[in-house]
Amino acid sequence: MASIVERPKVDGSITYQVRWRDGGGRASKVETENFDTLPAAEQFRDLVNAHGQNWPHGWVRGQGFAEEPPVPGDQPLIDWALRYVSRLTGIDDRTRDDYEREIRLHLSLLSHTTHSGLVVPATVCNVTSEDVTDWVRAEQKGLPDPDDSEKWLRRKADPKSIRTRHGLLFSVFQAAIEADPPLRPKNPCKGTHLPRTDDHIEEEMCFLERDEYTRVRVEFTDPDAVDLVEWLVGSGTRWGEATALQKRDLNLNGATPTATITRAWKKAAKGESERFYLGPPKTKRGRRTLRLTPTQVVMLRRRIVGLRPEDFVFRTGQGAVWHHANFYNRRWRPAVEAAVAKGLTKRPRIHDLRHTHVAWLIAARIPLPAIQFRLGHESISTTVDRYGHLVHALDDEISIAVEAVLAVPAQQGLRVVREA
Structure with missing residues (x-):
């Protein structure tokens, strides 16, 4: 086996010499290669051992591996x-x-x-x-x-x-x-075996039953925070969409009152004076119109009294815009901690109100395509991947439908009657 020998130099520095017998034979010629650092010597020693006590293929003594011809245009x-x-x-x-x-x-x-x-x-x-x-x-x-x-x-x-x-x-x-000219013939990422997103035990999403949500809801003492929480769980909108909702986005008159989602808060890039700014929703389908319930209409009418068209619907008691960090630390987390102290077994995040909204819709047998449009997902595959495992409430209906088809007895012995 190859070994490393320290060789002091006149100036006090040390070089590291890798020694081995060519081919591993006891009487074979002793080969050596010198290195300035121990890690480099250890790496070369391992290469010699891996090559059966021979010089590694492509290695030039005193120089290292012979470089492959450079590819025109190659770069780090x-x-x-x-x-x-x-x-x-x-x-x-x-x-x-x-x-x-x-x-x-x-x-x-x-x-x-x-x-x-x-x-x-x-x-x-x-x-x-x-x-x-x-x-x-x-x-x-x-x-x-x-x-x-x-x-x-x-x-x-x-x-x-x-x-x-x-x-x-x-x-x-x-x-x-796709560069002109191409820098390489194929993509090395194609066919990579990636870890499954469900290989962990804990679910990333937290779904609240109605009574579990109520346990959290009753711990809020701020009526403005209550309205926002009720809107989030009742509409399924994202935090940035809900807090960007303006009076002009609401149509509360007529037989079909609606709220239109047209904007959302975005986090600004580093170095910009403003930390957040208003921009479009997360996806193109994020621009959507939500049908409102009578309870939501009553709440929204109360909130927009005296507001200008561009004023935000959900604001603090002092009229300021809600910020996620402040709401989480001063309203949401204390309410969740209080609910946990009284027996709640889950620790939901604010975004879990959106997941909870979906779970309630699925429990009510709302089809996934309808949920996709309500949430603003760009693709139905996103909705299926995230919430498809919850669609078990229709198992009985599926079984009944299959049984109804298979239970019809097949007609046997049919004969074709030819006219004379």
């Missing part, structure tokens, strides 16, 4: 990824910032392992499907702190985050394929 993957994101259209600055952060913190962990086992920085052209698989596994495992077993240098990524980052990486490589 991170540089290409950041340039790709900077040129994306149809996204806001906040989303662009999020993409750039994912690239710096996570896509930068991707590296390329050569056929000889040497790990080198990732470029647009050298990354393989095996490299992408190694990166996914590294995201799953995280990086524990070697000095403290209870801490992490990089925490494990959940399956949903890995899928999101892999999707961004896929787009980055696809742009390289």
Whole structure:
């Protein structure tokens, strides 16, 4: 087996010499290679052992692995990824910032392992499907702190985050394929086996039964907060949509009173003076019109008395716009904690009121396509993926329908009667 020998130099520094016998034979020639650092020597020693005590394929003594011919236009993957994101259209600055952060913190962990086992920085052209698989596994495992077993240098990524980052990486490589001229022939992200989003025990979403919601609801003492909570669970709107609702969005007269969702609060990019600004809803289908119940009409009429058309419907008692952090810390969390102290077994988030709204609709046998439009999902697949597992209330009706068909006795012995 190859070994490492420290060799002091005249100037006091140390070099590390890897020694082994060619082919592993006892009488074989002793081969050596010198390195300035111990990690480099250890990596080379492992390569020699992996190659049966022979020089690693492609290694040039004193120089390292012979470089592969450079691909015209090749460049560091991170540089290409950041340039790709900077040129994306149809996204806001906040989303662009999020993409750039994912690239710096996570896509930068991707590296390329050569056929000889040497790990080198990732470029647009050298990354393989095996490299992408190694990166996914590294995201799953995280990086524990070697000095403290209870801490992490990089925490494990959940399956949903890995899928999101892999999707961004896929787009980055696809742009390289579609470049003129193309930088690579195929996408190394294609066919990657990704972790399932349901591989964990705890459900990400929390659904409240009616009595569970009531337990939380009665703990609110602020009537303005009560109105907002009732609207969130009764409309299924997102927080940013509900708090951006204005008087002019309401049509409370006539036989079909409605509320139109046309805008939502967005988080501004870093460096901008305003932290939030009004923009379009999350998706194109997010622009939607909701039919109102009589109870909602009464509540909304009370809230818009004396308001101008552009005034927000849901505001604090002092007339200010609700901010998520303040509402959560001063209203929502105290109410949930009080309910838990009295026996509630769940700890719902504000967004779980939207999930609860869906659960109630499904329990009332509302079809998923109708729920899709009410929630503003761009695709029915989003609705099915998130809430399809709740559609078990129709099992009895499905069984009855199937039984009704199969129970009809098949007509046997039919004969064709020919006219004379």
